[in-house]
Amino acid sequence: MYASTTDSDTSVPGHMERQPCMMYASTTDSDTSVPGHMKRQPCMMYASTTDSDTSVPGHMKRQPCMMYASMTDAEHVCHLESSSNAGRVRQSRPQSSLIPSVIPHSFGNYSFKYTESICDVCIEIPHEIKEKVGSPAMLFTCPACHEKDERATKSNPMPYFAFKQTVEGTLLPACSKPTFIRGVCERASKSQVCAGPILILHFIYVGMNSRGSLPRVLNTALEEYHTPSTLRYHEVEFDFGTSDKLYHWETRAEALATEMGKYVFEYTVVFVSVHSEITRGDLFAGKDEKGEDVAVEPAEFMEYLFSGGLRSVINKSTVFMLSCGPLVAFHKSISSLKKAIAEQVFHSLLPQRLHLTDVRLKPTYTIAFGADRFISAVLKSFIVAFGVRVLIQGHAFEEVITDLLNVSLELRMHSDTFVFQLKDRTAPCLPHPSPNPSVIGIRYSWYHNHRRPWGTALPMSCPKCSSVRSWSRSKTGVDCSNAQARISTCRSPKCKYEFFTYPPQGPYEIVKDSKSTGWIKQMDI
Numbered sequence: 001m002y003a004s005t006t007d008s009d010t011s012v013p014g015h016m017e018r019q020p021c022m023m024y025a026s027t028t029d030s031d032t033s034v035p036g037h038m039k040r041q042p043c044m045m046y047a048s049t050t051d052s053d054t055s056v057p058g059h060m061k062r063q064p065c066m067m068y069a070s071m072t073d074a075e076h077v078c079h080l081e082s083s084s085n086a087g088r089v090r091q092s093r094p095q096s097s098l099i100p101s102v103i104p105h106s107f108g109n110y111s112f113k114y115t116e117s118i119c120d121v122c123i124e125i126p127h128e129i130k131e132k133v134g135s136p137a138m139l140f141t142c143p144a145c146h147e148k149d150e151r152a153t154k155s156n157p158m159p160y161f162a163f164k165q166t167v168e169g170t171l172l173p174a175c176s177k178p179t180f181i182r183g184v185c186e187r188a189s190k191s192q193v194c195a196g197p198i199l200i201l202h203f204i205y206v207g208m209n210s211r212g213s214l215p216r217v218l219n220t221a222l223e224e225y226h227t228p229s230t231l232r233y234h235e236v237e238f239d240f241g242t243s244d245k246l247y248h249w250e251t252r253a254e255a256l257a258t259e260m261g262k263y264v265f266e267y268t269v270v271f272v273s274v275h276s277e278i279t280r281g282d283l284f285a286g287k288d289e290k291g292e293d294v295a296v297e298p299a300e301f302m303e304y305l306f307s308g309g310l311r312s313v314i315n316k317s318t319v320f321m322l323s324c325g326p327l328v329a330f331h332k333s334i335s336s337l338k339k340a341i342a343e344q345v346f347h348s349l350l351p352q353r354l355h356l357t358d359v360r361l362k363p364t365y366t367i368a369f370g371a372d373r374f375i376s377a378v379l380k381s382f383i384v385a386f387g388v389r390v391l392i393q394g395h396a397f398e399e400v401i402t403d404l405l406n407v408s409l410e411l412r413m414h415s416d417t418f419v420f421q422l423k424d425r426t427a428p429c430l431p432h433p434s435p436n437p438s439v440i441g442i443r444y445s446w447y448h449n450h451r452r453p454w455g456t457a458l459p460m461s462c463p464k465c466s467s468v469r470s471w472s473r474s475k476t477g478v479d480c481s482n483a484q485a486r487i488s489t490c491r492s493p494k495c496k497y498e499f500f501t502y503p504p505q506g507p508y509e510i511v512k513d514s515k516s517t518g519w520i521k522q523m524d525i
Contacts, residue, residue, distance in 0.1 A: 123179060128176075193393070194392055197266055198267045205237075212377075261313075274323050282295035325372045325373075365419060369416070370443070389403065420440070421442070443525045458499060
């Protein structure tokens, strides 16, 4: 309430002007009518800046002012950098100084810098060092690093000195008293807000509808954290089913790559919306002269979709293949897709353009889905969670994939999820990675002991009596060949039909969500 009002707004009570949207946010330490633990609470996200506020540095607009904004498990010392704009940040009551800082972190295959805002309502900054904060000599250690150091040294809880400086070669606390943290932890205790530029590319097959599409959902979710200069979205329709169309597409692709090459993006997310051929898993490339669909193998499709300079744009990106299940239903189509990701393949879409081409695209992750008739709308919760956990909070995708799947209640029933991850064949400690990295394929199948035993959906109707959803709680047993299985029995009178489900072939891992549900993580796909 009244979070966006101005100081000149006489229609609003004075103590409510430009306040954070948070209960008791404007109370003072001397206000005896408010419980002590509620006084001087942290300023909530976006409370004190607006998009039209030209007095605020661009990287600080719509930034959260929150406790623990910079924390990860990575080793780091948080360096506060000085900024000529620091004193120009508009304040809200109670007056909180927002001090800009840049904190380097590394995770996965990326090294980013994150812009953060530190609020002196959350962390008490002593007057004796307030003017020094922001100088290169002043070092800031976040609470997560402080706790990590305690665990590393196996020490008891120690007083927290957030600000330190080097004196005669020794790192010492910058003030005599420990740093006091006000309020409570309202978000994840080890999270961060990544401010690096993001590119979202959506390649959509000619004739497909993009209204309400997943790339637009992701873009909308990220707009709250970014300015137009740090979040770019491009939607491109493709059709290269004939020689002339292919020539024009290559020209468009090169122009797009040139435009994107003007910017440096710390994360690129690519969506490919396309149909797949149901008997082979080939992908539709476009329309021929008669208006008929032309389908080609996944490696050929990727070669021409990402023509020329687009290959460098795709490098180290995350690619979502929004296609129906046949793409990952056949061994040949999976092998073709993996070759396009990491290995040298030599293909040509058109007979008159036969030549040898190195197609290695090298996206870090490629995600596909196994439903025969894939419905992308069920993926919206997954995509929003992906945007927050991976793009904003900075978690590595492979570390949070099951968390993303757990929030996607419709996806788990609808489709298995396939993740192809690029890995160097050489040891990570070696200075020169392998020129031919390998692709690790993992299939995630949701299981429920009674509804989806071993990740296999039970039929709606009993094959024998046609009763609807009549299956009993499954039990462990063996079939007629003495193979281990889970047995679901029809509960209809005089039927008692038994339906057998079996564990996956090859190596797999069970990732439990509860006693009866979880994910089957099938390796070596």
